[in-house]
Amino acid sequence: MNVLEVKEIKKSFGSKKVLDGVSFSVPENCVFGFIGRNGAGKTTTMRAILGLLKTDDGEINVCGEKISYGCVPKSCSIGFLPDVPEFYGYMNAREYLMLCGEISGVGKTELKKRISELLELVGLDKEKHRIKGYSRGMKQRLGIAQALINSPKLLICDEPTSALDPVGRKDILDIISAAKERTSVIFSTHILSDVERVCSRVAFLEGGKTVFSGSLEDIHAKRRNTALDLTLAHTEDIKRVLSAFPKGKETDTGIIVPNASDKECADLMAFISAQMIPITCLERHEADLEDLFMEVIGK
Template sequence: MEMLSLSHVAKNFGGKQVLRDVSFSVPEHTVYGFVGQNGAGKTTAMKMILGLLAVSGGEITVNGMPVRYGNTPTNRLIGYLPDVPEFYPYMTPSEYLRFCGEISGMPVKEIKSRCEELLRLVGLEKEKHRIKGFSRGMKQRLGVAQALFGRPKLLICDEPTSALDPAGRKELLDILTAAKEETTVLFSTHILSDVEHICDEMAFLHEGKIALKGSLDEVRKLKKASAVTVEMEQPEDTKALRQAFPFLRAAGKNSLLLEEAERLPELLHWIADRRYPVMRIERQEADLEDLFMEVVGK
């Protein structure tokens, strides 16, 4: 079942069209990467999914129910983590989560067990300090716990790793991967390595339109050609190879990069005729960053 669906969605602000004909669907229990440069329209799309902005055209559904601006029963199914979550700084993590449970009307026993469960999930179960002393990464982890508190069917994360250090990013990505066991995650980001790390499917947003979408494997197959690295044993053989094939690029000590992969048989035949020893021939995986630059024409 599709947990989230956008069908031909458009958004105008006055005479400026921010989104046009945006369509994609997010299956249940997946992590879906919503990828684009800063200013591409990702946050605008998320605000429309939350019913905080009206669509200018098209339709959005959550769990099969239409989203309506200003009348949002679908938000009962959604947990939301903004890029910079805010908390009451004088509270501890457990106090804050208990407060979230109380204002939502959850039974006391369930509040206690849910607090313990989520604090373990985000690695804050032993943290007794007040939130005002938390690092950015700790606040993001607490934000995930708060967003998951009501057992949402859809978790929306808006650029959650953009300001984190490598350790903090890894911690948060691992938490989101674990969270898909109980929910569906829409993960907005411009960091393509994060998409490769945790996403099952993705959509690239460029200049307000979906440039491409699909599973990670499907998107990688769209790369026009894969490069090949050839590493020779002897420096003089590397030099001779590059003289014979000037289109090869240096890629490290005794290594050359062949970007026109279809010419590999010609290259190997030339090496074999001269019996040059080869250390390594490796096909390069299609890189999402290169692919995105290829798609947007940069």
């Protein structure tokens, strides 16, 4: 069963078309990567899913119930973590979650139990300090606990790792991965390595359109051949190589040839040898999610 279904939603602000037929679905107990460049329409889509933005066309269903502007589903709740969550700095984590739970209508007995579970999940169960002294990573972890306080069927995280250091990013990714045992997660980001680590399904958003939606296996199936990565000793030789292999794409230090066949690899090696072009590295590697995304959006 799909927890979320987004069907051909459109939205314009004045003459600017921000969403132009976005469609994707999120199954139960899944971490879903919502991928796109800054300005691609990710946040606008999430605001529409939350009922905070009126769309011009299309349909959004959460747990089988249609979402409309200002209306949230009665059959299940939605949790939300914005990219920069705000808190009452004079409270500690437990006090803040108590307030959020009371506002959400969670019973007191259940709320105390749930707060203890969530603080342990996000690694703040032993933290007694006021929130104003929290680091950015600690605030993100508390934000996830807050978003899960009402046991939502769908958790939406808007670029939760974008401003964190490597340790903080790892902590948040581990929490998101663990959270799928209790909910489905939409993980919006432009950090593609994070998506490969925790997501099982993805949607690529570009220019307000869904250019691909499916499992990571589906994406890699589109590109079974490996890419050929050539690093040149002298960057002035890049043009010479590209003139013979126009399929290649220029990098800072050489070229990369996507979907390189065995013959193309042999031809490139023969050309380099015949032209006596010095190189520092020539390797074949399976295309990662970044390679695939850049190809899908035509870059």
